[in-house]
Amino acid sequence: MDNNQPICQCCGMPLDETTFSTEPDGTVNKEYCKWCYADGKFTYDDMETLINFCAEHMATEEFPAEQMRAYMSEMLPKLKHWKEI
Numbered sequence: 001m002d003n004n005q006p007i008c009q010c011c012g013m014p015l016d017e018t019t020f021s022t023e024p025d026g027t028v029n030k031e032y033c034k035w036c037y038a039d040g041k042f043t044y045d046d047m048e049t050l051i052n053f054c055a056e057h058m059a060t061e062e063f064p065a066e067q068m069r070a071y072m073s074e075m076l077p078k079l080k081h082w083k084e085i
C-alpha cells in the first residue's frame with residue numbers, strides 16, 4: 001500500500017485535507033473520512049450497512065452496484081476499523 005496516500009480505515013476511500021474527519025474537540029483524525037466518523041462517533045455499525053450505502057450511492061456505469069459490493073466485501077475486512085470488531 002502507498003503510505004503517502006492515507007485511506008479511510010472504515011470505507012477505504014482516499015483521504016486528503018478536505019475529507020479527513022475531526023474529533024469533537026476539533027483535532028483532525030487522519031484515519032477516517034468525515035462521512036464514516038463525525039463528532040466522536042462512527043456512522044456505520046456494521047459492514048453490511050456501509051456496503052449497501054456505497055452500492056446504492058457510489059455505483060456508476062463502469063462500476064455497477066454488484067461489482068461495488070464484491071469489491072467492498074473483499075477490501076473492507078482488511079481495513080483496521082473492521083479488524084478490530
Ligand SMILES: [Zn+2]
Nearest residue numbers: 008011033036
Ligand atoms: Zn470512510
